[in-house]
Amino acid sequence: MEPVTQITLNHYLALSGVLFMIGLIGVMLRRNIIVIYMGLELMLNAANLALVAFSRFGAAPNLDGQVMVFFIITVAAAEVAVGLALMVALYRLKQTTNTGDLTSLKF
Amino acid sequence: MMLEPLTFWILAIGLIVAAWSVILQRNPVASALSLAAGFVLLGILFLTLGSSFLMMAQIIVYAGAVMVLFLFIIMLLDLKTEEKRPVPYARLTVAVLIAAAFGCFLGTALTVVPRGGEVLSWAQPAPPMDAGRIGELLFAKYVLPFEVTGVLLLVATVGVIVLGKKEAK
Numbered sequence A: 001m002e003p004v005t006q007i008t009l010n011h012y013l014a015l016s017g018v019l020f021m022i023g024l025i026g027v028m029l030r031r032n033i034i035v036i037y038m039g040l041e042l043m044l045n046a047a048n049l050a051l052v053a054f055s056r057f058g059a060a061p062n063l064d065g066q067v068m069v070f071f072i073i074t075v076a077a078a079e080v081a082v083g084l085a086l087m088v089a090l091y092r093l094k095q096t097t098n099t100g101d102l103t104s105l106k107f
Numbered sequence B: 001m002m003l004e005p006l007t008f009w010i011l012a013i014g015l016i017v018a019a020w021s022v023i024l025q026r027n028p029v030a031s032a033l034s035l036a037a038g039f040v041l042l043g044i045l046f047l048t049l050g051s052s053f054l055m056m057a058q059i060i061v062y063a064g065a066v067m068v069l070f071l072f073i074i075m076l077l078d079l080k081t082e083e084k085r086p087v088p089y090a091r092l093t094v095a096v097l098i099a100a101a102f103g104c105f106l107g108t109a110l111t112v113v114p115r116g117g118e119v120l121s122w123a124q125p126a127p128p129m130d131a132g133r134i135g136e137l138l139f140a141k142y143v144l145p146f147e148v149t150g151v152l153l154l155v156a157t158v159g160v161i162v163l164g165k166k167e168a169k
Helices: A009-029 A033-057 A064-094 B003-024 B029-049 B051-078 B089-110 B129-141 B143-164
Strands: none
Touching: A009 A033, A009 B003, A033 A064, A033 B003, A033 B029, A064 B051, A064 B129, A064 B143, B003 B029, B003 B051, B029 B051, B051 B129, B089 B129, B129 B143
């Protein structure tokens, strides 16, 4: 019962790893470019969870990890704005968001 | 005493279900809403780790701003539910295999985490982690990255406007 009733740093890290893997599967599996983007967001958030967990459990718990997460959230927000603008531009050009149809750079 | 594990497991299971729902839904709007739910659950997990500031940032920025952007674009592009296609088993197998390999790697890494077995107890006094201290760190130790982030946001804003502009014919 101990692994279930005692929440440790490893629990948070394992949850973060599982989230990251689900995001990775989504990125590799899906063909809709917006859903691929959501998978990327999941992976970013998994990394954030690991950072916050480390900042709480470290040998000398401090806030550096949380400041890092703060920067990641900021940069991710900017990244989403730019990425979605790219998708709008792409849709205007090709009328699709399916990566299977975006092959003009293929030999 | 049982409150910490119970909260953690409820949040963890909810988060994993939401994440699966994001990548398996055919309708992009449903994916986006699952993602919003996942962001909120993750914010509450941050709170269990004693970080109320990040919970607020997570919910305002991710569950608020980022999700509005996603839904806005989905509505704008008028994406319909993907038509039923045969499940791409080959791709699914490869994706799961790569993820499993990555999972083995992570599992091995978990066994050597220093202090990995330390138990979280809310009764233990957490180190002071309020927004004020984060602000002090941001404006003293991390002032250069902070300024650079400001420039980055400006560049992103300009870039988005340029990308979104209709090309003059």
